[in-house]
Amino acid sequence: MTNNDVLRRIRYLFDFNDFKMIALFKLANYNVKKEDVCAWLKKEDDPLSIEITDKELSTFLNGLIIEKRGRKEGPLPEAEDPINNNIILRKLKIALNLKAEDIINLFALVDIKISKPELSAFFRRPNHKYYKLFLDQYLRNFLNALQTKYKNKPENIS
Numbered sequence: 001m002t003n004n005d006v007l008r009r010i011r012y013l014f015d016f017n018d019f020k021m022i023a024l025f026k027l028a029n030y031n032v033k034k035e036d037v038c039a040w041l042k043k044e045d046d047p048l049s050i051e052i053t054d055k056e057l058s059t060f061l062n063g064l065i066i067e068k069r070g071r072k073e074g075p076l077p078e079a080e081d082p083i084n085n086n087i088i089l090r091k092l093k094i095a096l097n098l099k100a101e102d103i104i105n106l107f108a109l110v111d112i113k114i115s116k117p118e119l120s121a122f123f124r125r126p127n128h129k130y131y132k133l134f135l136d137q138y139l140r141n142f143l144n145a146l147q148t149k150y151k152n153k154p155e156n157i158s
Contacts, residue, residue: 001136003057004040004049006088009143010064011041013150024063029076030056055081061091068095085134086122089142093123096146106145112138 011021018037025032039050052060058079066076080087093103100116107114121132 001085001139002044003052003054003083004042004044006139006143007052007057007060008041009147010060010092013143013147021060024067025056025060026063027066027071028059028063028079030059030063030079032056053081054083055079058083058087058091061088061095065091065095069097085136085139086126088139089122089134092142092146103142106142106149109148110141110145112141112145 010016014020016024018034021037022032022034036050039048040052040056042049056079058081062077062079092098098106100119103119104114104116117130118132121130122134122138124131
């Protein structure tokens, strides 16, 4: 999955308009223009589409965490660059206040069986013996599961 694809799916999941997207970047102390957001959200085959960088996507996800969970004391977290699917999963887990059981249940909604040890491998440090990459198919299924559970139920996402 591309960073733009992840951004589009999150926007759809939460029904964010362009101004809300800009506000989320601003929460993480990053200023973007509406033109940038619109270009990031265009389909890849559109000639006006622009690739969102890892750092920009990470910054957006940090803004989402602040929006959903509130600002923590101290300095803002640094945006990761490069970013991978494991980091995206972790940031969504934090933003939505999901526990391991919640994530396992989400995967079950899209007929994916995942064990607790397998799930914990996605959250380990990359140099850990049992670290496992969160592949695109897992991320795609996870985002589909979030849509299945939360779309049209905004009271459950807040």
